[in-house]
Amino acid sequence: MTQDTVAQRNRDLVVHGLAEFARGNIGVLRELLHEDFVEHSPGNPSGRDAFIEFIASAPVAGARLDIKRVITDDDYAVVHYHMVEPGGGRGSAVIDIWRLVDGRITEHWDVVQPVPEPASIPHGMF
Template sequence: MARTEQEERNLKLVMAMFDHVLKPMDADAVDRYLAPDYIQHNQWVDTGTEPLKAFLRQVRGENPDAVHDIKRCFVEDDHVIVHYHVRRRSGDPGFAVIDIFRVENGLIAEHWDVVQDVPADSPNPNSPF
């Protein structure tokens, strides 16, 4: 099924946010992509853009070489889902992450995520990616 024009815009917005906010962990770029009344469901970060900016600054300070490697993304209506691999430093097995974003009026209005440790050793031969 082909994406609608709105779905394409929503996907472009979220991918641009990854490129300019999450990958470089640039708190100063948050306001270009997230609504001022942004709703956060991540249990480690309070709701709103200011707590997210503080979180990004903290994470960037602790893990300046972190990598966010996007594996796949999906869009349906006003929701965009991104599955990616976060590694904090070289040699880190990292996390498998799925982010769900809701877009409203051209900005990211809401966010949910699921984070799973990637084990160094696993009985399952299938990658989480």
Template sequence: MRKVLTLSAVALMLACAAPAYAQQADSETVEQRNKAIVLDFYEKALNQKDFAAAAPYLGKYIQHNPNAADGPEGLKDFLGFLKQKYPQSHSEIKQVFTDGDYVILHVFALREPGTRGNAIVDIFRLKDGKIEEHWDAVQPIPEKSANTNTMF
């Protein structure tokens, strides 16, 4: 009888753990999908400056940068500005972090070759596979640093 009770207890524990494991696996799948969406969007938008290719990834696209216009049209205008004024600009993603519906990029961005560029943290919130919101923090890379660490 003791073996039956022990096996029943193990079976009950596994049955209770299965939904939690499935939920974790689903979360990882969503995070992987969101990461792939943001990385492809970033390449098409910021590096290729191709709004038409980037637009299918956009949802409402609420812009939290106070210097940038809101919505997909705001992004379209910004990419047009980059294409015209900084055609050689390029952004290199150094790190990617995911947390549920959020994807966070740590980026080295150069507007013009030969300049020091900027360190950028871009934060995207996705909903149903579409980019709904964007925040960023931009920090110019200084000529001299008070420490020997890099910004990346």
């Protein structure tokens, strides 16, 4: 398999997974996450089952996720998106980084930043 093919497969997996998750299909995570999934975000549990239980009740589970950009290679997928929780105002800018091995997400990092008043970001967040 060429690098471009692996990168495209990784892109397709995370974009599909994020879209399904945003539709309320939490079960898609069982297909995507490796059993020994490692979470690097403070306060979030590692392990597929523990993470799914945690994320199912987290605010992101009911949020609107508007993907702005996706960058992938043979090992990683990076997604930059606008997350707006129900009644969440301007929302947050989120960058998720996923490491994939053989079509399964094995690790996750993220950065989340509240979207400030438009006047304080003249070039926009996205």
